[in-house]
Amino acid sequence: MSTALSLAVLTPDTIDAALALRVRPDQEHLVAPVATSLAEAYVHGEAAWPRLILDGDRPVGFVMAFFDLRFHPDRPGDRPRSGLWRLLIDAGHQRGGYGRFAVEQVCAEIRRRGGTRATVTYHPGPDGPVGFYTRLGFRPTGELSGTQVVAEVEL
Template sequence: MSDKITLARLTPDNIDAALALRVRPDQEGLVAPVAKSLAEAYVHGDTAWPRLILDGGRPVGFVMAFFDIRFDPERPGDRPRSGLWRLLVDAGQQGGGYGRFAVEQVCAEIRRRGGARATVTYHPGPDGPAGFYARLGFRPTGELSGGQEVAEVELSDAP
């Protein structure tokens, strides 16, 4: 990992590189491909924030955040939430700090927009990313969303 890690908007110039990103085969059931994320970003409009993770201009991953979305529209008392919607670090780039960088940038963007906490959902189980998110300060809320665990971090506690 270099000191030139950035997040970039998706453009006609980098879309093919984003679509080529792949997790390891054993992780394919844990995170949707970039194409699905971009389709979701398109239909959700301004609430989605898709970004390419670059290291020195080289694509190494993809992150997508969401801002001020109601967690469950069937529960009228539920508060708006912002957080990490999708994180994918290319199979050959994992373990290099790119995921941590992306989560920190999402948390910074939530803070910039006036948010006080960040939410993430993930597949539970021994092969899932619960430990990764716990190391970044996310704590399970006890809720499930679409079969996924929900965890949050107060941004005053986040990296």
């Protein structure tokens, strides 16, 4: 991993590189492809924050955050949530610190927008990313989102 890590807005010049990112075949059931994420970002508008993870000018992954910092008076007890919606590190670039960098940048953006917690959902099985998120401070809330574990970290 170089010291020139950054997150970049996707552009017409970078879309093909983003769409070419792939996890290992044994991880495909854990994360949706970039194309699915971009379709979700399109329909969710400003709530979605898709970014390409770059090492210098080389795409190494994709991250998408979601932001909901508004108070919902019609839902007492419901807390606004922001967090990590999708994280995909290309198979050839895994275990290089890129995922940690991306999660840290998402958390920094949540803080910049006034948030105090970050939320993530993940596949709960032994092949899932529970260890990764635990090392970053995320703790299960006891909730499920479909079949996925919901975890949070205080910022």
